[in-house]
Amino acid sequence: MRKKSLSRTVLAASVATVTALVVTGCAGSDGGSGGGGKKLNVYAWAGEIPESVVKAFEKETGIEVTLDTFDSNETMTAKLSSGSAGYDLVEPSQYTVQQLIGQKLIQPLDHSRIKGLDNLAEKFRDPSYDPGNKYSVPWIWGTTGLAYNDTCIDSADSWQTLFDAEHKGKVYMLDNMLAAYIAGLQITGSRATSTDEGEIAAATEALAKQKDLLAGYNSTNYPQLLASGQACAAQAWSGTAMAKVVAANENVHYVIPKEGGSIWTDGLSIPEGAKNTDAAYEFINFTLRPEIAAMATDDGGSASTNAKAREHIKDKKALDNPAVYASDESIAEADFLLDPGTAMKHFQQGWTKVKAS
Known part of the structure; x- marks a missing residue:
């Protein structure tokens, strides 16, 4: 919980503790589920969504992504609570997902619009903090x-x-x-x-x-x-x-x-009132692709929740570094x-x- 205060700083997982990144941008004109939006506003832990991922997404889709950063889950929650944040995606830690659900600040995900959830490692499918991944798609973990x-x-x-x-x-x-x-x-x-x-x-x-x-x-x-x-x-x-x-x-x-x-994890959720939801789902699907998820490790230094990403990771030493990827055996009793x-x-x-x- 990294890191984070209840931030993973409280955790992070920290529930603490330690940096964050965001993708922001002006709201598009496609409405809540309309097509053709060309902007995406994302609010994420600094450094956890590498620039290489954002650039590759922009190049492939033509959607303009603006990056903002936050340093704690509390900061992110306060922004959403203000009602004027304008974000299309946020990256809450696991316990914050629970809080955002309770405050009705994030919306249930439409799984018919998501491809690649089966790429997630088993421990990140149907997690205790979000049964059925109803509100959040895990991105990185630690x-x-x-x-x-x-x-x-x-x-x-x-x-x-x-x-x-x-x-x-x-x-x-x-x-x-x-x-x-x-x-x-x-x-x-x-x-x-x-x-x-x-x-x-x-x-x-x-x-x-x-x-x-x-x-x-x-x-x-x-x-x-x-x-x-x-x-x-x-x-x-x-x-x-x-x-x-x-x-x-x-x-x-x-x-x-x-x-x-x-164990802590940070994932992608769509706030209530998001304007560019088509773009948000495109980005979620993009990050679920194994070769893209591998960038979280190669370019971001974080462990990917995507099991199939392992074969695409270039930095093989990271896979054996317990400060990146803890072994399945070592986290058997971890909550x-x-x-x-x-x-x-x-x-x-x-x-x-x-x-x-």
Whole structure:
């Protein structure tokens, strides 16, 4: 949750935590479902829809795409809530899809107009946050896990590494509420998706006790701190920054902790009131093509949700980099971080307590 605050920064998946990109443009004149629209307004996480994808789409279709960026799901939601955003596609994270459905800010997808959903990997079909992919088509995905430098920690496969007094002052947690609670909940034996008040309270106590051991909360340069040896271990989001460090430094490793970690995904949805829906469906179909989906990895550094894209990916090393593509085995127990709903107040109250401890 990357990354994101409830942003994947809260997650990202982060529900946190870490960059975003958009395609905006003036509304076309084709109406809600009319034909021939030549403009497309897309609002997406920065860097997640590579320029190469946009340029290829424009060249093939003649549709003009304008790119905007947002840095959190909250920013995107606020824009849609204003009623004057003018976007035809948005790229919410999984738990934000749930929130947007509840607020009636995105519309059900017409699957008769979509081609290629069967190209998606099985875990992204009929996901828990959007049964039947009714409102969202997953585009890229990642994980919340654990990174460490083996020059000061021989190996690590558990969140316990970040709660061990032996590493005091050399470990970091993501500065993101729901991301931190992934570790807090799982280290105390609960699921990352728990909304139980007692389980959240137990996680809060664990995080409060942990705080004295931390070098700090950090959602920005922790990969570089790990690379330099200034940090021994850190809660981490997979994705470009972490993947580059893992690829370049043989001492830095990224793992999904045995307690489960979490999975996040960002996908394409059509807002209520979108004007250029024909163009929006064209773009969704374009991104579902395996050779186009492969660009998310080759040009964007992200893992594609498209299973058939793997054979088209040129950067084969990315397929073996766990900070890009976590193995199926490692994410077997990982949850999609979901919208906690009314339980959010328990997380917020607990997080205030942790930060004040």
